[in-house]
Amino acid sequence: MKLTRILASLILALSLFFVSCGPKDDDIKASVENKIQKENNMTGITATVNDGVVTLSGECQNEAAKAKCTELAQSVKGVKSVTNNCTVMAMPVQVSPDDALRQGVMDATKDHPGVTAMVNGGVVTLTGNISRDKLPMLMQSINGLQPKQVLNQLTIK
Amino acid sequence: MSLQEKYKQLIDAATTSGMNVREQDNILYINGEATNGATKDNLWNIYGQIDPDFRASDVVMDVNVNDTMAGSKVKVNTDKTNLNIRKGPGTDQPIVGKAAKDEMVTLISKTNDQWWLVRTDAGEEGYAYAEYLTS
Numbered sequence: 001m002k003l004t005r006i007l008a009s010l011i012l013a014l015s016l017f018f019v020s021c022g023p024k025d026d027d028i029k030a031s032v033e034n035k036i037q038k039e040n041n042m043t044g045i046t047a048t049v050n051d052g053v054v055t056l057s058g059e060c061q062n063e064a065a066k067a068k069c070t071e072l073a074q075s076v077k078g079v080k081s082v083t084n085n086c087t088v089m090a091m092p093v094q095v096s097p098d099d100a101l102r103q104g105v106m107d108a109t110k111d112h113p114g115v116t117a118m119v120n121g122g123v124v125t126l127t128g129n130i131s132r133d134k135l136p137m138l139m140q141s142i143n144g145l146q147p148k149q150v151l152n153q154l155t156i157k
Numbered sequence: 158m159s160l161q162e163k164y165k166q167l168i169d170a171a172t173t174s175g176m177n178v179r180e181q182d183n184i185l186y187i188n189g190e191a192t193n194g195a196t197k198d199n200l201w202n203i204y205g206q207i208d209p210d211f212r213a214s215d216v217v218m219d220v221n222v223n224d225t226m227a228g229s230k231v232k233v234n235t236d237k238t239n240l241n242i243r244k245g246p247g248t249d250q251p252i253v254g255k256a257a258k259d260e261m262v263t264l265i266s267k268t269n270d271q272w273w274l275v276r277t278d279a280g281e282e283g284y285a286y287a288e289y290l291t292s
Binding site: 091093106107135136139140143145147148149150151152 | 179181184186201205210211212214217218219221247248249270271272286288
């Protein structure tokens with residue numbers, strides 16, 4: 001009875017010793033996620049670890065941030081390889097400032113005498129009259145100014 | 158109907174042509190450089206078929222045609238009038254010359270998407286509205 005107990009504890013001790021030889025997958029996961037979270041703008045990146053092989057998933061702000069995640073994961077002890085499945089967020093839409101838009105709509109409407117364009121907070125509002133054949137050209141000019149939105153309230157003749 | 162469904166044909170054509178397509182705050186943004194004027198025309202035609210009056214205000218499409226380079230000749234493509242050549246990039250700038258409809262002028266540089274610096278064969282140099290210049 002005593003012998004069995006001693007043997008059992010010996011086996012337990014041995015197994016603990018061997019397992020703790022290298023970092024465990026769970027520890028690697030924690031270290032990788034912790035390292036990535038410490039970087040600015042990198043939240044919500046998760047790591048799954050299988051036998052030292054790390055797979056990253058989540059959303060990065062840009063390609064550089066994604067590359068940084070791979071680098072950070074690789075620097076963790078016990079990591080054999082890193083597969084980075086993170087997606088890169090779409091860049092926010094660029095909207096011209098109102099001053100630039102006002103100059104732009106003035107130029108674009110110059111050859112459309114019946115058209116008035118107002119700019120407010122990136123939104124261009126078109127009022128007045130235009131003939132149907134001239135409408136596409138005006139719309140292309142206005143859309144090319146990088147507005148947030150074009151509100152077309154023109155009467156089309 | 159979602160924007161993705163409503164403009165599916167436009168989104169597909171734009172993506173095929175290498176445009177960026179994004180949706181933000183219920184507005185569809187399409188932008189990019191087209192290799193020729195036909196690509197731009199095609200996208201605007203598709204948009205016009207879906208929304209003939211361009212009334213829905215849920216699309217902003219900015220397609221630049223990138224088939225003209227500095228040093229090349231471009232054609233004045235006005236309706237029938239002369240094209241004003243100005244001292245600076247803006248309709249508030251003084252007119253320093255004119256180019257006739259269908260006249261070929263030399264593109265010196267693209268100041269921005271709206272205004273290009275050009276030189277006429279008569280030696281007049283200044284800024285012209287890019288919408289009226291084609292390859």
